[in-house]
Amino acid sequence: MKKFLTSKWVIILTVLILLVVFNALVFNVSVVNRNIVVGLGLDFDGTEYTLHTQVVLPKNGGVASGGGNNYITLKTNAQNIDIAIDKIEKEQGVILSLAQAAILVLGKNMVESGDLTLVEAFFMDDRVHDNLLLVMAEDKAEDVMNATVAAGEVASLQLVRQLSPTKAPLGVSTITMQEYIRNAKNSNKINYMPMISVEKTEPSTDQSKENEDEADKFLITQSALLDNNGLQCLLDLDMTQTFSLVKKSLQDGVIKVEGEDFFSVHLVESKTNLSYDLDLMECKVKIKIKTIRTDAQYINGKASFKLSDEEQERLKQSLNTRVKALYEYAKAQKVDAFSIVDGFKKKYPKKSSQIMADDFLDNINLKVEVTITQVE
């Protein structure tokens, strides 16, 4: 016995016992008492915030065995996020697990007049994923969270699916919490987020067999531009596409060229760079696109997807007009849509007093240079 007590096995045994009982001692909550949050919503009524949490209630067997899941939206009013989370947990007698939350829907009122540093509270919370998508509801976040989508589906996950295509399209640009906070911390940068509208639709023939109710559909075609003071302006479908083209690298989409001979091209790939010249007071937007015509043209009896020289010129002119129109529209709303001031400040850090002048943007000459590569 004495030999055993003085051997290393005593230590190993003690460690093993401690590791086994460790879980019970440190209050690790069982999955039964957890609510797995898949989506969050925030509204502001002028005095209080309303937090909506869309949570999964796992069924026996789960999705794998055809059991599926149920979802429930819990909401509460509070002065800040921590109190709101605490209230929901107390009311439901559960722990909210935020690690799987994929989307945060902000009500329009919240974006216009609420304190957006609240988003920072989610960022500071290690439980929340940095890839959390941020979107703005056309009206209330509650409308989006409570939308009736396909059977067995939940609004927030349906939204995430719509916002996360396999290829980055020429549509709304999604933004994650990490990107949002990074932009928000730089006072010279503008932030953006997709705007979500909910539209009632008639049930399809197949669906009507099971469900006679109306279904809801999410329209995601507009974007909101915002700074630290909140919402500054909304971009329509056309301007949203142009904004995405300038700000992101895209791999999908259709560009329409209006006019007498309407034609459209499929966007295979795009990359945009901005260059700055303080002496010339010029910002050049260099757009490089790889395209292919969407409809074939028949030349000498042969089908061709190539753009003619004239069509290429018209495409360049169209993009030039669209980029300048967006820039002027945003400037009229006192928004630097392409973060041009930030670009100049980074290139000419010693001339920041000149760059930060109120009328600096008014004196900038915006040039657009489009390079088209046609793919076979």
Added chain:
Amino acid sequence: MEKSLNNYVHDNVIYSNQFAIIAFIVMIVFKIANLPSYMYQTAGRDAWIVIGILMAIEAAMFFVVLYITKRVNLLADNNKWLYIFHAFMYVYAMIRLTVLYSGLITYTSSSLFDQGRIDFIILAFALVIPYIASKGGNSVARLFEMLFYFVMAILLVMILTPSFKADFSELTPIFGENNPKLVNSFIDYSVWFGDYVPLLYFTVKNNKNKIIDKASVPVAVISATIGIVVFYIAFIAVYGEAGGLVSFAFNRMSVFNTLSELLGATNFLSILVWMIMSILQITMIFLTACNALMCIIKNRILAIVVNTLVISALQWFFIKNLETAHNFAIGYVKYFVIVCAFAIPIAMAIYAKLCAKGKI
């Protein structure tokens, strides 16, 4: 010297490839946790340049330590002047242990549990870390070697499946803003550097394979230096001016790979790899403190027991959270640590040289 102690002090012989593995792991582990955030708060967007310079100095110092450890066994040497060296090593190791250990405890408490009880976590580590350290330098080096391949496999999986939303313009302008705190960033975080010092208690033997013997240490320290600089560049490009708000950078950054997007915020791969590396690193510093105290009091078991009680009590009653540890690290102790980090190896290099010439 009693027989068991005599055996122990000669059981610290490692091969140069094991030295390289230890160097690689200890160089990166705590520099990718809280340091990126602290560094950004001080050096701003130039943090990657500051860390690059500091890492280059650190890499160079590993070669100084390699030179010493190939020539003398400081653990077995009974020269009375070495008591000064052991005393400095002990204080130096305890300061670093106090700060870095709190990082491991906080990380464990926040990443593995909802409401992790720090006292129980301290208790668990108080059994594990001293036990590994009690096995001696040779066993610790073997443990590093065994876990290295596992760590590398996980790191490679994470590196090869990136999904960054980076904005590299956040890195500019380089030294463009007159940042008065930039100079401080070279000194303030000295506790997070000097990872070569604990290796002074090892004796390095040449590897039989000459290529491995010559190349392993340079490859390890250079790749760790490049890896850290790349990590800081990515960190600044991803978080920009929000970098100062991000605690445990490695955990947060590891979310940006394709695998994590499927798993959510709890990235077990990153937790696993960082915990393994940090436990090894803490064990290494703990072993240094034990070796230093043992050389003074000439009792190995007592040294381990005393150090376990002291460090656990410090964490339990004094440090308690990361903020206290951070404030302690950037206080006056940073000057002591930075002086020790250079003075100790240089003094020992001179000592090794004198020993080689037979003057001591």
